Amino acid sequence: MLNYIITVVGGGVCSPEACETARRLGWLLARQGHILLSGGRGGVMEAACRGAHEGGGVAVGILPGEREQANSFVDISIVTGMGQARNVIIVKSADAVIALPGEMGTLSEMALALKMNRPLISLGSWDLPGAQAAKNPEEAVELLEKMNQKCDAAGEEGPLPDIRRC
Amino acid sequence: MLNYIITVVGGGVCSPEACETARRLGWLLARQGHILLSGGRGGVMEAACRGAHEGGGVAVGILPGEREQANSFVDISIVTGMGQARNVIIVKSADAVIALPGEMGTLSEMALALKMNRPLISLGSWDLPGAQAAKNPEEAVELLEKMNQKCDAAGEEGPLPDIRRC
Amino acid sequence: MLNYIITVVGGGVCSPEACETARRLGWLLARQGHILLSGGRGGVMEAACRGAHEGGGVAVGILPGEREQANSFVDISIVTGMGQARNVIIVKSADAVIALPGEMGTLSEMALALKMNRPLISLGSWDLPGAQAAKNPEEAVELLEKMNQKCDAAGEEGPLPDIRRC
Amino acid sequence: MLNYIITVVGGGVCSPEACETARRLGWLLARQGHILLSGGRGGVMEAACRGAHEGGGVAVGILPGEREQANSFVDISIVTGMGQARNVIIVKSADAVIALPGEMGTLSEMALALKMNRPLISLGSWDLPGAQAAKNPEEAVELLEKMNQKCDAAGEEGPLPDIRRC
Numbered sequence: 001m002l003n004y005i006i007t008v009v010g011g012g013v014c015s016p017e018a019c020e021t022a023r024r025l026g027w028l029l030a031r032q033g034h035i036l037l038s039g040g041r042g043g044v045m046e047a048a049c050r051g052a053h054e055g056g057g058v059a060v061g062i063l064p065g066e067r068e069q070a071n072s073f074v075d076i077s078i079v080t081g082m083g084q085a086r087n088v089i090i091v092k093s094a095d096a097v098i099a100l101p102g103e104m105g106t107l108s109e110m111a112l113a114l115k116m117n118r119p120l121i122s123l124g125s126w127d128l129p130g131a132q133a134a135k136n137p138e139e140a141v142e143l144l145e146k147m148n149q150k151c152d153a154a155g156e157e158g159p160l161p162d163i164r165r166c
Numbered sequence: 167m168l169n170y171i172i173t174v175v176g177g178g179v180c181s182p183e184a185c186e187t188a189r190r191l192g193w194l195l196a197r198q199g200h201i202l203l204s205g206g207r208g209g210v211m212e213a214a215c216r217g218a219h220e221g222g223g224v225a226v227g228i229l230p231g232e233r234e235q236a237n238s239f240v241d242i243s244i245v246t247g248m249g250q251a252r253n254v255i256i257v258k259s260a261d262a263v264i265a266l267p268g269e270m271g272t273l274s275e276m277a278l279a280l281k282m283n284r285p286l287i288s289l290g291s292w293d294l295p296g297a298q299a300a301k302n303p304e305e306a307v308e309l310l311e312k313m314n315q316k317c318d319a320a321g322e323e324g325p326l327p328d329i330r331r332c
Numbered sequence: 333m334l335n336y337i338i339t340v341v342g343g344g345v346c347s348p349e350a351c352e353t354a355r356r357l358g359w360l361l362a363r364q365g366h367i368l369l370s371g372g373r374g375g376v377m378e379a380a381c382r383g384a385h386e387g388g389g390v391a392v393g394i395l396p397g398e399r400e401q402a403n404s405f406v407d408i409s410i411v412t413g414m415g416q417a418r419n420v421i422i423v424k425s426a427d428a429v430i431a432l433p434g435e436m437g438t439l440s441e442m443a444l445a446l447k448m449n450r451p452l453i454s455l456g457s458w459d460l461p462g463a464q465a466a467k468n469p470e471e472a473v474e475l476l477e478k479m480n481q482k483c484d485a486a487g488e489e490g491p492l493p494d495i496r497r498c
Numbered sequence: 499m500l501n502y503i504i505t506v507v508g509g510g511v512c513s514p515e516a517c518e519t520a521r522r523l524g525w526l527l528a529r530q531g532h533i534l535l536s537g538g539r540g541g542v543m544e545a546a547c548r549g550a551h552e553g554g555g556v557a558v559g560i561l562p563g564e565r566e567q568a569n570s571f572v573d574i575s576i577v578t579g580m581g582q583a584r585n586v587i588i589v590k591s592a593d594a595v596i597a598l599p600g601e602m603g604t605l606s607e608m609a610l611a612l613k614m615n616r617p618l619i620s621l622g623s624w625d626l627p628g629a630q631a632a633k634n635p636e637e638a639v640e641l642l643e644k645m646n647q648k649c650d651a652a653g654e655e656g657p658l659p660d661i662r663r664c
Contacts, residue, residue, distance in 0.1 A: 005242070035242060060226075060242060067259075076171070076201060076226060078244055079259040081415035082251075084590075084610060085583040089255075092582075093233075093245040104628075108609035112582060115602035130602075247581035250424075250444060251417040258416075270447040270462075277440035278416060296436075337574070367574060392558075392574060399591075408503070408533060408558060410576055411591040414583075421587075425565075425577040 003033040005060075006144065007090050007118075009109040010044025010100030010125065018101045021123065022047035023054075025098065025137035030057025032141060037062065037093055039086065040070045040077060044100045049073035062090050087112065094118050096147065098140050099125035119147055169199040171226075172310065173256050173284075175275040176210025176266030176291065184267045187289065188213035189220075191264065191303035196223025198307060203228065203259055205252065206236045206243060210266045215239035228256050253278065260284050262313065264306050265291035285313055335365040337392075338476065339422050339450075341441040342376025342432030342457065350433045353455065354379035355386075357430065357469035362389025364473060369394065369425055371418065372402045372409060376432045381405035394422050419444065426450050428479065430472050431457035451479055501531040503558075504642065505588050505616075507607040508542025508598030508623065516599045519621065520545035521552075523596065523635035528555025530639060535560065535591055537584065538568045538575060542598045547571035560588045585610065592616050594645065596638050597623035617645055 006029050010022060026048035029036050036052040038045040040061020049059040053073040061074035064086045070077045080086040087109050091097060097113040098121045099106060110128055113120040120131040121140050127133070134140035172195050176188060192214035195202050202218040204211040206227020215225040219239040227240035230252045236243045246252040253275050257263060263279040264287045265272060276294055279286040286297040287306050293299070300306035338361050342354060358380035361368050368384040370377040372393020381391040385405040393406035396418045402409045412418040419437070423429060423444045428451040431442050438457060445452040446462045453472050454463040466472035504527050508520060524546035527534050534550040536543040538559020547557040551571040559572035562584045568575045578584040585603070589595060589610045594617040597608050608626055611618040618629040619638050625631070632638035 058242075060244075062244070076224075076242070077259065078226075078228070078255060080255050080417075081258050082255075082417055082583070083413035083586065084613065085248075085412075085414055085417075085580070085586040088581065088583040088586075089244060089246050089248075092247050093243065104609045104613040104626075107626075108606040108613060111602045111606035111609060115582065115606060128602075128605075246583075248417070248583055249420065249579035250447065251414070251420040251578075251580055251583075254415065254417040254420075270443045270460075273460075274440045274443035274447060277436045277443060281416065281436035281440060294436075294439075390574075392576075394576070408556075408574070409591065410558075410560070410587060412587050413590050414587075417580075421576060421578050421580075424579050425575065 004035070004095040004144070004148075005037050005093055006034045007037040007094035007097045007113075008044065008048040008100065009038070009090065009097060009102065009106050010048075011102035011106060012041055012043040012045070014043040014047060014101065018044060018124070019047040021137055022100050023051035025100075025123065025140060026051025026053075026057070026059070027055040028137050028141045030055030032144075033057075034144075035060060037090060039064070039090055040074045042071060044102060046071035046073065048100075062086050062093075084108075091116055091118060096121065096144055098123055098134075099131070101125050170201070170261040170310070170314075171203050171259055172200045173203040173260035173263045173279075174210065174214040174266065175204070175256065175263060175268065175272050176214075177268035177272060178207055178209040178211070180209040180213060180267065184210060184290070185213040187303055188266050189217035191266075191289065191306060192217025192219075192223070192225070193221040194303050194307045196221030198310075199223075200310075201226060203256060205230070205256055206240045208237055210268060212237035212239065214266075228252050228259075250274075257282055257284060262287065262310055264289055264300075265297070267291050336367070336427040336476070336480075337369050337425055338366045339369040339426035339429045339445075340376065340380040340432065341370070341422065341429060341434065341438050342380075343434035343438060344373055344375040344377070346375040346379060346433065350376060350456065351379040353469055354432050355383035357432075357455065357472060358383025358385075358389070358391070359387040360469050360473045362387030364476075365389075366476075367392060369422060371396070371422055372406045374403060376434060378403035378405065380432075394418050394425075416440075423448055423450060428453065428476055430455055430466075431463070433457050502533070502593040502642070502646075503535050503591055504532045505535040505592035505595045505611075506542065506546040506598065507536070507588065507595060507600065507604050508546075509600035509604060510539055510541040510543070512541040512545060512599065516542060516622065517545040519635055520598050521549035523598075523621065523638060524549025524551075524555070524557070525553040526635050526639045528553030530642075531555075532642075533558060535588060537562070537588055538572045540569055542600065544569035544571065546598075560584050560591075582606075589614055589616060594619065594642055596621055596632075597629070599623050 022044045030052040050073045052059040091112045096119040114130045122131040188210045196218040202225045216239045218225040257278045262285040280296045288297040354376045362384040382405045384391040429445040452463040520542045528550040548571045550557040595611040612628045620629040
């Protein structure tokens with residue numbers, strides 16, 4: 001069952017710890033039935049896609065250039081040819097954004113998420129006013145659950161209650 | 167099994183015949199295991215998504231504005247907020263493009279497909295040099311099959327041999 | 333005095349005749365005080381920018397990739413890094429679009445112009461319903477003049493009466 | 499004489515002090531012959547455009563939606579219809595970026611500037627590693643001058659030595 005679209009952002013290169021966190025996060029999101037959206041490339045993105053793949057989920061990658069850039073765990077490649085402008089699409093398509101450690105690209109995506117009123121969870125990433133902090137992937141997914149319940153309580157209907165509007 | 171990404175373009179409003187053609191095309195593509203990519207809105211797009219849904223497939227919609235624009239058969243909404251610039255993404259992400267009747271938006275997408283070297287099948291749409299004509303959805307899907315076999319013959323490997331490069 | 337933004341589209345390579353037409357058109361537009369907007373690259377674009385330069389005007393180039401792509405007559409380079417999606421910006425920013433001979437990229441821009449309700453003049457380019465034909469640059473500029481007068485008659489005010497809305 | 503393209507970013511609403519700073523900065527940039535690039539809307543953007551106008555310069559506005567969004571001091575409106583994705587163009591087209599106080603949109607632009615290796619000067623805005631701080635518009639323009647001289651010393655030639663590459 002397809003559920004939410006959860007965007008995971010983070011560095012194109014990741015430490016073993018961050019990679020493991022991303023992979024576990026991807027796995028958990030897949031097990032919850034969420035679609036994983038990311039930039040579709042290496043590092044945090046690849047690890048999260050790998051986790052989603054292992055969890056039996058669907059990983060969508062919004063690529064900056066050509067399809068060849070996709071990591072091997074992306075199920076559906078959206079090829080923009082728009083460089084960094086694709087970051088806007090990654091964030092705008094999300095019900096919620098979870099940020100792992102990264103550099104300036106990640107920071108720009110987190111700021112965009114707040115600008116666009118997407119719920120933002122920082123999992124060891126930049127500390128921004130408006131972002132919620134999670135210590136580990138389990139806590140991040142719990143935070144999503146709580147948003148979800150708040151949505152249910154608010155009486156949203158249909159197969160895709162929108163976290164953002166609750 | 168996910169196979170190719172096939173983009174269907176056409177008018178935001180469609181005649182009963184064009185709607186029925188689009189729906190049947192969506193159904194056939196889904197039965198072949200292809201992912202249906204479209205602009206995610208009404209008319210030809212909605213009919214094709216409906217067909218894909220009925221065929222048990224996956225319909226991805228690349229939306230010009232907000233998520234609310236998606237027709238009710240879109241499984242995965244990619245929200246660009248980029249207006250007509252999203253047409254470039256629809257075409258660029260495709261292994262092949264199938265065009266149904268439409269106006270200037272459709273014509274611009276067909277021209278883009280040729281500009282970007284995507285195989286283009288015209289199913290009752292504009293007649294452009296470089297596009298292949300198909301009389302009905304079955305013939306369109308047969309044309310895709312032939313491209314596919316040409317790819318196989320060319321020795322492409324992996325789960326996603328790329329029609330475009332064969 | 334800056335006047336209208338007139339977009340010139342056409343092939344990235346041009347015949348001596350088309351180049352000469354583009355150059356003369358750029359010159360005429362500059363002499364009328366219009367800003368020349370184009371894709372900023374070679375062929376028709378470069379010839380038009382050259383003409384604008386020789387006419388003492390301002391040439392703005394909306395580039396698909398990096399600044400290095402600009403021809404040497406572009407005064408102001410807007411660097412999008414968005415590939416073909418920059419075509420949407422070229423058309424959307426225009427008060428009117430004049431098309432010279434070109435291939436599929438040009439056709440997609442002409443179709444976009446009609447889709448976006450921009451006045452479109454075909455100067456030896458594709459013949460589309462809704463486009464006005466001009467035989468030479470002088471006639472194209474006369475057509476702009478007439479649109480302009482129609483605007484004035486409609487009582488539009490300010491330094492930038494918008495051709496599109498008259 | 500057109501010189502560099504300097505992008506000014508900052509909040510769509512500004513305090514009287516920030517507005518006055520932006521206006522003075524726009525004026526100084528215009529007096530130095532630079533082209534002022536901005537998002538073309540209100541607040542810091544409008545104040546900077548106003549200053550450029552008063553200084554006899556050229557203000558280019560890269561608009562997120564339609565032309566009507568431009569403030570009244572924009573000389574050349576580039577209409578993208580791409581929402582926040584236009585921020586990428588603003589930064590990518592710049593020889594250097596100067597940031598004034600702003601919220602998340604401004605932060606995302608500053609992060610993008612660093613990501614894209616554009617020289618970034620913070621004039622009372624977010625404090626990011628890699629940004630240079632300036633206390634007032636005069637100091638910001640002096641920092642640009644120094645980059646310029648470094649370029650000259652590096653032997654760059656032509657009318658548009660590119661700050662970024664020195």
